[in-house]
Structure formats: structure tokens, C-alpha cells
Amino acid sequence: MGWLAVPKDWISTFGEIAKFCGKIVGQVYGLRVFRFFGEALRQCGILILSSTLVIWGLVFIIGLQCGIEGAYFTRSVGAPAYSGVFAAWCDLRELVPYAFGYMMAAKVGTGIVAELGSMRISDEIDALEVMGINSVTFLCATRLLAAWMVLPFMYIAAIGAGFFASYLAVVQQIGDVSSGGFFLIFWMFQNPPDMLFSMMKAMVMATGIVLVGCYYGYNASGGPVGVGTATAKSMVLNIVFVHLIGMLGTQLFWGANPRAPIGG
Amino acid sequence: MFRQIADRAFLPTKSVLEEVGDMMILTGKTIVSALRPPYPYGGEFVSQFLFALRLCWFPLLVSTVAFGYGAPGLQAANFLVLFGALDRLGGFFVLASIREFAPFVVAIVLAGVAGTAITADLGARKIREELDALQVLGVDPVKNLVVPRFLALMVVTGLFDVYALLFGIFGGILATLVNGAPLGPFWATFFTNASVTDLWGSLVKCTLFGAIIAIVCCYKGMTASGGAAGVGRAVNQAVVIAFLGVFAFNYVFTQTLLATHPEITVIK
Numbered sequence: 043m044g045w046l047a048v049p050k051d052w053i054s055t056f057g058e059i060a061k062f063c064g065k066i067v068g069q070v071y072g073l074r075v076f077r078f079f080g081e082a083l084r085q086c087g088i089l090i091l092s093s094t095l096v097i098w099g100l101v102f103i104i105g106l107q108c109g110i111e112g113a114y115f116t117r118s119v120g121a122p123a124y125s126g127v128f129a130a131w132c133d134l135r136e137l138v139p140y141a142f143g144y145m146m147a148a149k150v151g152t153g154i155v156a157e158l159g160s161m162r163i164s165d166e167i168d169a170l171e172v173m174g175i176n177s178v179t180f181l182c183a184t185r186l187l188a189a190w191m192v193l194p195f196m197y198i199a200a201i202g203a204g205f206f207a208s209y210l211a212v213v214q215q216i217g218d219v220s221s222g223g224f225f226l227i228f229w230m231f232q233n234p235p236d237m238l239f240s241m242m243k244a245m246v247m248a249t250g251i252v253l254v255g256c257y258y259g260y261n262a263s264g265g266p267v268g269v270g271t272a273t274a275k276s277m278v279l280n281i282v283f284v285h286l287i288g289m290l291g292t293q294l295f296w297g298a299n300p301r302a303p304i305g306g
Numbered sequence: 307m308f309r310q311i312a313d314r315a316f317l318p319t320k321s322v323l324e325e326v327g328d329m330m331i332l333t334g335k336t337i338v339s340a341l342r343p344p345y346p347y348g349g350e351f352v353s354q355f356l357f358a359l360r361l362c363w364f365p366l367l368v369s370t371v372a373f374g375y376g377a378p379g380l381q382a383a384n385f386l387v388l389f390g391a392l393d394r395l396g397g398f399f400v401l402a403s404i405r406e407f408a409p410f411v412v413a414i415v416l417a418g419v420a421g422t423a424i425t426a427d428l429g430a431r432k433i434r435e436e437l438d439a440l441q442v443l444g445v446d447p448v449k450n451l452v453v454p455r456f457l458a459l460m461v462v463t464g465l466f467d468v469y470a471l472l473f474g475i476f477g478g479i480l481a482t483l484v485n486g487a488p489l490g491p492f493w494a495t496f497f498t499n500a501s502v503t504d505l506w507g508s509l510v511k512c513t514l515f516g517a518i519i520a521i522v523c524c525y526k527g528m529t530a531s532g533g534a535a536g537v538g539r540a541v542n543q544a545v546v547i548a549f550l551g552v553f554a555f556n557y558v559f560t561q562t563l564l565a566t567h568p569e570i571t572v573i574k
Binding site for chain 1: 361365368369372373375376377380381384385387388389401405406411414415418419422423425426427429430433434484533535536537538539540541542545546549550553554556557560561564571572573
């Protein structure tokens with residue numbers, strides 16, 4: 043016991059989560075989840091109707107933020123025409139994935155914990171098992187499949203929302219640069235591989251968030267209070283996870299190669 | 307038919323507006339009852355302060371170092387290395403860390419970690435009818451539960467802002483070292499560009515983030531309903547509203563600060 047108890051506890055929780063996630067991912071890749079394809083489609087519908095607008099909203103606000111910071115910064119170095127560089131890198135490479143991860147964790151991750159946790163507390167998951175339905179496949183694997191089907195498209199649209207917001211902030215609000223000048227530089231400093239990298243970051247974040255949400259919801263215990271506590275705990279893990287993936291993704295994709303059209 | 311369409315569009319809007327109004331009323335009540343004697347919330351304030359400190363210090367440390375190293379550190383260093391001006395990274399960190407990401411990473415972590423815990427706690431008390439029992443006993447839940455959390459979260463976010471600044475800049479140092487550059491120029495440009503206005507702007511912004519998070523999370527916890535599913539749902543909604551509120555406020559505040567203090571944007 044003593045100070046070793048806390049890290050030991052973390053490591054064992056981490057192992058449990060990894061085991062559980064392996065099971066879910068195995069069932070999606072083993073195509074067993076397609077037995078419940080209807081349920082997966084229903085989860086897609088829920089994801090689209092309840093989470094899309096909120097995620098786009100947060101990305102939009104962050105896009106505005108990138109825009110004004112970029113506009114003021116490039117104004118101060120005396121090159122306001124180049125605010126597109128700041129906006130392109132800030133939006134596409136860093137803050138759109140982060141904003142997406144934050145809102146996924148807040149809206150979808152905790153939503154899954156609350157939903158599955160209350161099913162666990164009211165013994166509905168046991169009832170599913172009694173009826174001969176594999177509850178991990180039916181509840182968790184379908185949610186993962188739904189996330190993988192919907193989120194790439196939602197993410198591309200979210201990038202669009204961020205770009206639009208940056209344009210509004212730089213060109214319409216601050217107005218140091220013409221719209222043509224802004225877009226010339228803006229598109230010059232990004233290309234399709236950048237978008238693919240950004241999307242890979244976001245999809246890893248989203249997959250982790252859904253899996254962590256499933257783990258904490260599926261294993262909730264302790265009555266109504268337990269569901270609340272499990273929701274809060276999943277959020278802690280998700281936030282740390284989102285930041286770590288953001289950093290590792292940047293290091294991996296852009297760490298050794300700035301991918302900028304400067305120099306030879 | 308028109309009536310139905312109108313209802314579909316207006317009822318959600320109306321309920322959102324009502325909720326925002328309720329939160330404003332709760333804010334007013336909290337401030338009034340914080341100032342008006344008696345002051346019975348000292349013990350609860352200290353315990354909430356320590357609770358938030360204990361829960362958040364580690365996630366915040368990891369998050370700020372990761373964010374500082376990744377987003378402004380590596381990307382800006384990449385850009386500056388192309389021009390052979392890596393020493394300017396220090397000056398950029400004044401903009402990136404002090405003005406932008408230290409406050410909002412604190413807000414994200416505090417909302418996600420301490421805010422959710424507050425909502426879960428108050429929501430559970432609401433579901434078990436403890437809040438009603440308190441009222442029957444003549445104890446005001448706003449004064450004894452909301453005020454200490456409100457004050458504790460404001461103080462703790464303000465202090466955590468400094469902590470996040472230190473570790474965010476540590477991320478920048480890592481990025482400088484990874485590029486094999488000396489640290490002297492980093493500190494030189496950092497301290498010539500840093501201004502007091504930036505620092506107080508950052509602290510005020512972060513303290514107000516704490517107020518937003520506390521009010522949203524307390525409100526959602528105190529109005530939870532519907533058994534086991536209700537507490538979970540309350541936590542979910544609380545985090546979403548807190549994030550949106552924090553970022554919307556961040557935009558307005560930063561824009562106002564930048565527009566009213568042009569001297570802080572000058573590169574020295």
C-alpha cells in the first residue's frame with residue numbers, strides 16, 4: 043500500500059479498459075456486429091440528429107477564434123495578407139481536431155456512459171443476456187460501427203464550418219485582407235494529405251472516446267449516483283486522451299516535415 | 307399544420323431561452339447570497355477547493371504540456387525554422403499560451419473533471435431528495451451548496467491559469483529543445499513580448515470561465531430528474547453547455563481585449 047496504490051490502480055483500470063476495447067473492436071472486425079446492423083443504423087441516426095449541430099457549433103466558434111488571433115498576429119508583424127497561413131494551420135492541423143475531440147467527449151462520450159449506465163443500473167443489460175443476445179455486441183459494437191460510419195463525413199463538414207468561421211473573422215470582421223488574398227494563401231498552405239492527417243487524428247480520438255464511454259457505461263455500478271460518477275470519470279480519461287492524441291498526431295504527421303510551400 | 311410546424315421550431319428555442327434565463331437568475335441569487343451575511347460556507351468552500359485541486363492537477367498537467375508542445379510548439383517552430391527565426395517562438399508563446407490556450411485548456415479540464423463531479427454530486431442529492439430535505443430543515447441550498455462551489459471554482463481556475471501557463475511554456479521549451487536550439491533566445495523574446503495586460507487579461511478570463519462552469523454545473527445538478535438516467539443526462543448536458551458557454555465567452559472576451567488594447571499585439 044501507500045503511494046504505489048494509486049498508480050497500480052490506474053494500471054489495472056487501463057488494462058481492464060484495453061481488454062474491453064479489444065473485445066468490442068474484435069466484434070466489429072469479426073463482422074459479428076452485422077447481425078445487429080439495424081441497431082447500428084439506429085445509432086447512426088441518433089448520432090446525426092443529436093450531436094452534429096453541437097459539434098459543428100463548437101468547431102465554428104473555435105474557427106472564429108483562430109481567425110481573430112491570426113488576423114491580429116499577422117497585423118502586428120506587418121503582413122496581414124498572410125493571415126491565411128495562421129488560419130489554415132490553426133484550423134486544419136490543430137484546433138478543429140481538438141474541438142471535435144472535446145465535443146465528442148462531452149456530448150457523445152458522456153451520452154453513451156449515461157445511457158448504458160442507466161441500462162446497467164436498471165438491469166436491462168442482464169435482461170438482454172437472458173434473452174440470448176450478446177450485450178457487448180448489441181450495445182457497444184453497434185455504437186462503434188455507427189461512429190465509424192457517420193463521423194468521417196461529419197468531420198469533413200466540421201472542417202468546413204471551421205474554415206467558414208475563420209473566413210468570416212478574418213475577411214468580414216477584421217477586414218485587413220481581401221477575400222481573394224486570404225483564400226490564395228489559405229489554400230496554398232494546405233493540401234489533401236494534410237486533411238487526411240487531420241482526419242486520422244480526429245478518428246483516433248473519436249474511436250477512443252466511444253470505447254471509453256462504452257467501458258464506463260457498461261461497467262457502471264452503485265445506483266443513480268454511480269451513473270453520475272462513471273460519467274464524470276469517463277470525462278477525465280477522455281480529456282487526457284484527446285490531448286495526448288493531439289500531441290502525438292502532430293509529432294507523427296508534422297513533426298519532421300512542416301509541409302509548407304516555403305523554400306526549396 | 308402551421309401550428310405544429312411552429313411548435314416544432316419554437317418549443318426547443320423557448321426551452322433553451324428559459325434555461326439560460328434560469329441560469330442567469332441562479333447567478334444573481336448566488337452573488338447576492340454570497341455577499342449577504344451570514345457566511346456559513348467557509349468549510350464547504352475549503353473542501354470544494356481542495357477537491358477540485360486534487361482531481362484536476364494531474365489531467366491539467368498532462369493536457370497543458372501536450373497542448374503546448376503539439377499545437378503552438380511544434381507547428382510554430384516548424385514555421386519559424388523555415389525562416390531561421392526559431393528565437394521568435396518565445397514571443398509567439400505569449401500570444402499562444404497566455405492569451406489563448408492556457409485559459410481554455412484550464413476551462414476544458416475544469417469543466418470536464420471538476421464540473422462533471424459537481425453535477426454528479428448535486429444531481430445525486432437531488433434524486434435522493436436531499437436538497438428538498440435541506441430546504442425543509444431551513445437550510446438554503448444556494449447559500450450552502452452553490453455559493454461555496456461558485457467561489458471555489460472561480461479561485462481554483464484563476465490559480466490553475468498560472469499553473470497551466472507554466473506547463474504550457476514548458477511544452478514550448480520542449481519544442482525548442484527538440485529543434486536543437488538554445489533556450490536563451492526563447493526566454494529573451496518571451497519576456498520582451500510579455501505584458502502585464504496579457505497576464506491580467508488571462509487571469510480575469512480564466513476566473514470568469516470558472517464562474518460559467520460553476521453556474522452551469524450547479525444548475526444542471528440541482529434540476530436533475532428522472533432517476534438513474536437523469537443524473538447521467540444532467541452531467542452530459544452540463545458539460546456540453548459549459549463548453550459552448552466557455553468558448554463563446556472566450557471569443558467575445560479575446561476580441562474585446564485585442565481591440566481595446568492594441569499595444570499588446572505589437573511585436574517587440
